Amino acid sequence: MFGSFKRILAMGLGSALLAGCAVIPDAGSPRPETSGPVTSAPPAAPDMTALPQDEDRHRVALLVPMSGENAEVGQSIANATTMALLDTGAENLRITTYDTSGGAASAARRAVADGNRLILGPLQRDNVGDVLSVARANNVPLITFSNDTTVARNDVFVMGHVPEQSVERTVDFAMDQGASRFAILAPRGDYGNRTTVAAERAVQARGGTIVDVQRYDRGNTSIISAADRLATTGGYDTVLIADNARLAAMAAPRLKDAGDSLPSLIGTELWSRQGSLLNSAEMRGAWFAAVPDDRYRQFASSYESRFGQQPFRIATLGYDAVLLTLRLTRDWRPGRDLPEGLLTDDGGFLGLDGPIRFQSNGIGERAMEVRQVGNGAFTVVSPAPTGF
Structure with a gap:
């Protein structure tokens, strides 16, 4: 199913011949074309904002913050797209970066005016x-790096790692191990709302029970107070702590003693690559779901050798977006609108973060693995499916 895409991925991650790196041209990078001789007047100055007239390349815009407080994240994504272009030897794509820090709408207007037919x-x-x-x-679809499913549409495709999917995968795994009565510890705000609803839906779909839900304001003492309230309630065999590793480790001792098997603790994708969890005896045995990390480690090593620093974890989305775009070019002619339905292939696409397929509503469905927190290491206790 993913044979051709795996060859592209293997070529990208395994190539040792690509020693250099290229800079993705900014929207305003000068690329003047050569003018013919003029006898009556000096040649006009080239338009310093014009892109070359590409007839055989697909124009794709990358809209990320390249200045301001999120500049480092945007640069990391941009670097990853450069890596993907180099690794695959893609000659049929021109990816131009537009800085959204000065206004996302104005960046989009420049991208559309430049003839881009797809926005990453x-x-x-x-x-x-x-x-x-x-x-x-202008009939230009978006593949957004956000993980917020509320922005998904039939022309807005959400590529980020969706927390609801992590929660649903972990709840299903816990119930397969015998869990049936759940409690939820979640922060107030959007993330807490989303994970709470996802957990309630997943538990009820399997015939389980939500015993108690405790919400709190994010802070060093609020989660402890909420955990104490939850401990007083009792009557549950599993607790979802929908927060980062640091706060989860603070709450865990209020819910169980080190070495106790119950209640089981489960978390979200926020726990991925959070080594501090391994230092908490109370967290041992806890489960959470995330996209597989095997290919990320190879990517991060290659990224560091090229750019001299580790990438942000989200940078894989930039790399995978290029791989996905290359897959689309098989049935997409340069200069034309992206044909409807290409992004919603039932078989999905394979990238650094494993398989992903976009549903008709624009939400990217991912295959996630379940990991267990151990004594000094994470263990995969339920591998991610290899396809859909």
């Missing part, structure tokens, strides 16, 4: 509406 980005969900208002009028 934006990064932040709050920018999706501004970009979409410009892109939709």
Whole structure:
């Protein structure tokens, strides 16, 4: 199913011949074309904002913050797209980066004016509406790096790692191990709301029971107080702690003693690559689901050798977006609108983060593995499916 895509991925990650790196041209990078001789007047100055007239390349825009507080994240994604272009030897794509920090709508207008037929980005969900208002009028779809499913549409495809899917996968695994009565410890706000609803839906779908839900304001003492309230309630065999590793480790001793098998503790994708969990005796045996990390480790090593630093974890989305775009070019002619339905292939696409397929509503469905927190190491206790 993924044979051809695996060859692209293997070529990218295994190539040792690509020693250099290229800079993705900015929207304003000068690329003047050669003018013919003029006898009556000096040649006109080249348009320093014009892109070359590519007839055999697909123009794809990358909309990420390249300045401001999120500049390092945006640069990491941009670097990853450069890596993907180099690793695959893609000559049929021109990816141009547009900085959303000065205004996502204006970045989108420049991208559309430059003839881009697909937008990768934006990064932040709050920018999706501004970009979409410009892109939709020009029939340009978005593949956003956000993980917020509320922005998904039939022309907005959410590529981020969706926390609801992590929660549902972990709840299913816990119930397969015999869990049936759940409690939820979640922060107030959007993330807590999303994970709480996802857990309630997953538990009820399997015939389980939600015994108690405790919410708290994020802070060093609030989660402890909420955990104490939960401990007083009792009557549950499993607790979802929908927060980061540091806060989860603070709450765990209020819920169980080190070495106790119950209640089981489960978490979310926020625990991925959080080594501090391994230092907590109370967290041992806890489960959480995330996309597989095997290919990420290879990617991170290659990234560091090229750019001199470790990438942000989200940078894989930039790499995978290029692999996905290359897959689309098989049935997409340069200069034309992206044909409807290409992004919703039932078989999905394979990238660094494993298989992903976009549903008709724009939500990217991912295959996740379940990991267990151990004594000094994480163990995969339920591998991710290899396809759909």
